[in-house]
Amino acid sequence: MFRRIEPATHGALDFAELERLGIQPDDVLDFSVNSNPFGASPKVWDAIRQTPLERYPDRESIALRRALSQRLDIPLEQIIIGNGTAELIQLAAFAFLQNGDHALIVEPTFGEYERSVRLMKANVHRWRAVSKNGFIPSAEKIHKRLSQRNMQVVFICNPNNPTGQVVPHEVLGEWADLFPETLFIVDEAYVAFVDGMKSAISLKRKNILILRSMTKDYAIAGLRLGYAVGDEAAMNAMKKFRPAWNVNALAQAAGLASLQSEKYISETLEKLRSEKETLVSGLKELGYKPVPSQTNYFLLPVGNGADFRQKLLAHGILVRDCTSFGLPTYVRIATRTAKENAKLLETLRQIS
Numbered sequence: 001m002f003r004r005i006e007p008a009t010h011g012a013l014d015f016a017e018l019e020r021l022g023i024q025p026d027d028v029l030d031f032s033v034n035s036n037p038f039g040a041s042p043k044v045w046d047a048i049r050q051t052p053l054e055r056y057p058d059r060e061s062i063a064l065r066r067a068l069s070q071r072l073d074i075p076l077e078q079i080i081i082g083n084g085t086a087e088l089i090q091l092a093a094f095a096f097l098q099n100g101d102h103a104l105i106v107e108p109t110f111g112e113y114e115r116s117v118r119l120m121k122a123n124v125h126r127w128r129a130v131s132k133n134g135f136i137p138s139a140e141k142i143h144k145r146l147s148q149r150n151m152q153v154v155f156i157c158n159p160n161n162p163t164g165q166v167v168p169h170e171v172l173g174e175w176a177d178l179f180p181e182t183l184f185i186v187d188e189a190y191v192a193f194v195d196g197m198k199s200a201i202s203l204k205r206k207n208i209l210i211l212r213s214m215t216k217d218y219a220i221a222g223l224r225l226g227y228a229v230g231d232e233a234a235m236n237a238m239k240k241f242r243p244a245w246n247v248n249a250l251a252q253a254a255g256l257a258s259l260q261s262e263k264y265i266s267e268t269l270e271k272l273r274s275e276k277e278t279l280v281s282g283l284k285e286l287g288y289k290p291v292p293s294q295t296n297y298f299l300l301p302v303g304n305g306a307d308f309r310q311k312l313l314a315h316g317i318l319v320r321d322c323t324s325f326g327l328p329t330y331v332r333i334a335t336r337t338a339k340e341n342a343k344l345l346e347t348l349r350q351i352s
Contacts (some may be wrong), residue, residue, distance in 0.1 A: 005115060005118055005119055006115070007115070008110070008111030008112045008114075008115045008324075009111055009323075009324035010111075013025050013028060013030060013318065021313070021314075023313070023316065027316050028313075028316050028317070028318050029316060029317045029318065029336065029340050029343060029344070030318045031317060031318060031319045031320075031333050031334055031336060031340075031344060032318045032319055032320040032332070032334065033221065033320075033334060034161065034190060034193070034216060034295070034296065034297040034332075034334045035215065035216045035217075035219055035221055035334070036216065036217050036218065036219040036265070036268055036269065036272065037219075037272070037334075037335070037336040037337050037340065038219065038268040038271070038272070038337065039219050040218060040219045040220050040254070040258070041218070041257065041258060041261030041264045041265065042261075042264075043257040043258075043260055043261045043264075044218070044220060044254045044257045044258055044261065046257065047253040047254060047256065047257035048250055048253060048254060048257075050253070051249050051250055051253040052249070053249070055249065056245060056249075057245055057247060057248050057249035057252055058249075058252065059244055059245055061081035061247050061252050062076075063252065063256060064081055064227075064247075064252050064255045064256055064259075065079045065080075065081060065227075067255075067256055067259050068227060068259070071259060072201055072229065074201065074229065075232070077232045077235065078229055078230060078231065078232055078235060079227055079228070079229055079235070080227065080228050080235050080238055080239060080242070081225070081226070081227050081246075081247050081252070081255075082225075082226045082227060082228060082242075082246065082247065083224045083225070083226075083246045083247055083251075084213065084215060084224040084225060084226050085187060085189050085211045085212070085213045085226040086112050087224075087226070087246065088211050088226055088227075088228045088238075089112050089113060089116050089155075089185075089187070089211065090112075090116050090119070090241075091228075091238040091241050091242055092116070092153075092185055092209060092211075092228070092238060093116035093117060093119060093120050093122075093153075094119075094120065094238075094241040095234070095237040095238045095240070095241055096152065096153055096183050096234075096237070097116075097117060097120040097122040097152060097153055098120060098121075098122065099120065099121040099122065100121070100122065100123070101120070101122040101123065101152040101153070102122065102123045102125060102149055102150065102151050102152055103117045103122050103123065103124060103125065103151060103152060103153040103154070103155065104125045104126070104127060104145065104146065104151045104153070104154045104155070105117070105124065105125070105126055105127075105154075105155045106127055106128075106129070106137060106142060106154070106155065106156050106157070106160070106167075107126050107127065107128040107129070107325075107326070108128060108129065108135070108160075108162065108163065108322075108325040108326050108327055109155070109157045109160055109161060109162075109325070110157050110161050110187065111324060111325075113155040113157075113187075117153075117155075122152070122153075125145070125149070125151065127141065127142050127145045128326075129160075129163065129165070131291075134165070134291060134292060135160075135163035135165050135291065135299070136165050137160070137165060137167050139167070139168070139171045142175075143175065143178075146175065146178075146179055146182070150181065150182070151179070151182050152182065152183065153182070153183050153184075153185060154175075154182055154183070154184045154185065155185050155187070156172070156184060156185070156186050156187065157187045157189070158172070158186050158187065158188060158191070158200070159188075159190045159191065159193070159194050159197070159293075159294055159295050161189070161190065161297075162297065162299060162320065162322055162325055162327070162330075162332040163291070163293060163299060164190075164293025164294050164295035164296075164297055164298055164299075165293065165294060166194060166197065166294050169197075169198040169200065169202075169203070172184065172186060172200050172203060172208065173200075173203045173205065176203065176205040176207050176208050177205070179207075180207055181207075182207060183207050183208075183209060183234075184205075184207060184208045184209070185209045185211065186200045186208060186209070186210050186211070187211045188200065188210055188211060188212050188213075189211065189212065189213035189216055189226070190213075190216060190295050190297075191212070192216070192217035192265070192269060193216070193217065193269065193272070193295045193296045193297075194294045194295055195270075195273060197294075199212075201229050206230075206231040206234075207231075208230070209228060209229070209230040209231075209234055210228065210229040210230065211226065211227075211228050212226055212227050212228070212229065213225075213226045214226055214227070214255050214258060217265060217269060218254070218255075218258035218261075218265060220251070220254045220255075220258065223248070223250055223251040223254050224247075224251060225247065225251040225252075225254065225255050272296050272335055273296070275335050275336070275337065275338055275341060276296050276298075276335040278338065278341065279333075279335050279341040279344070279345070280298070282341070282342075282345040283300065283345070283348075286345065286348055286349065286352065287352075288300055288301075288302075288348075289301060290333075291330075296334055296335045297332055297333065297334035297335065298332070298333060299322065299327065299330045299331075299332055300319075300330060300331050300332070300333055301329055301330050302329065302330065302331055303329055304328070304329065305321040305322050305323055305327070305328055305329060305330050305331045306321050306323055306328070308321070308331055309321040309331060311351050312344075312347065312348075312351070315347045315350075315351070317343070317344055317347055319331040319332065319333050320332035320333070320334075
């Protein structure tokens with residue numbers, strides 16, 4: 001009677017778990033989420049305080065879309081706003097997949113891609129990067145996989161979560177040209193964390209759909225906000241499955257204010273890159289071997305990820321157990337502030 005679709009596993013605080021353990025959420029340092037740890041811009045807080053709560057939000061998020069249109073130099077009609085990229089992934093699956101279709105997922109990666117494919121009763125295909133190559137995607141092997149079967153959709157997280165690796169900009173363009181009947185859904189939730197990385201938006205291919213988060217770099221995860229960029233026909237297809245008022249007024253106001261805070265964001269992200277180098281050096285001094293990544297987060301081999309997570313959580317520190325990514329011997333750590341990183345390193349000294 002009921003369809004059995006397993007939920008995807010995520011990082012971040014599990015409030016029910018903390019309650020069972022008798023831990024207050026405010027007492028936990030969260031290294032499990034790949035967000036800007038310096039917090040939202042002061043302009044965001046000002047915008048939130050000025051937002052009327054008695055009024056329904058704009059169903060089309062026109063002001064935010066217009067600001068993004070000007071920022072990205074693309075038509076307004078090629079942008080839709082979502083309640084985080086997780087909602088946009090589902091909308092894309094609803095719009096572009098149906099029973100019996102085939103979707104390729106480049107792994108290890110975010111679990112919502114597979115869940116959304118399964119919701120549509122489409123067939124899941126995988127290409128998986130491996131540890132011996134530093135989890136760097138092989139353009140040649142993925143191309144070969146694409147040549148073996150007609151895929152309706154390909155999901156690529158770029159930069160990838162949890163590995164922090166990147167598929168080169170020009171490679172995405174080549175794939176789009178070689179496989180024009182395939183829709184490449186490129187999730188760029190973490191693109192801002194890679195200094196100088198080009199967005200696939202600039203490729204301007206009709207069969208590339210780009211998903212962008214505004215919660216990670218702008219530090220507004222509690223509001224849930226993201227957007228999709230693509231061909232106007234693709235945007236219209238996704239809109240048909242979108243709930244009314246899917247983006248609340250506070251999120252829209254925060255998004256607009258964030259776009260006006262570029263100096264603050266660029267300064268904090270630059271600081272974050274520096275802190276990552278210090279944290280990685282500290283981990284190496286303790287005998288750990290962080291896997292190189294191009295982002296603020298990285299994989300750390302620890303033997304048993306679940307046990308390692310629980311040991312740190314008992315000390316008020318949360319890291320991401322990577323078992324759900326098919327990597328049970330790893331955790332994922334996202335860089336935080338200097339003081340917080342120092343606490344992590346000191347705790348690891350104590351429990352090692």
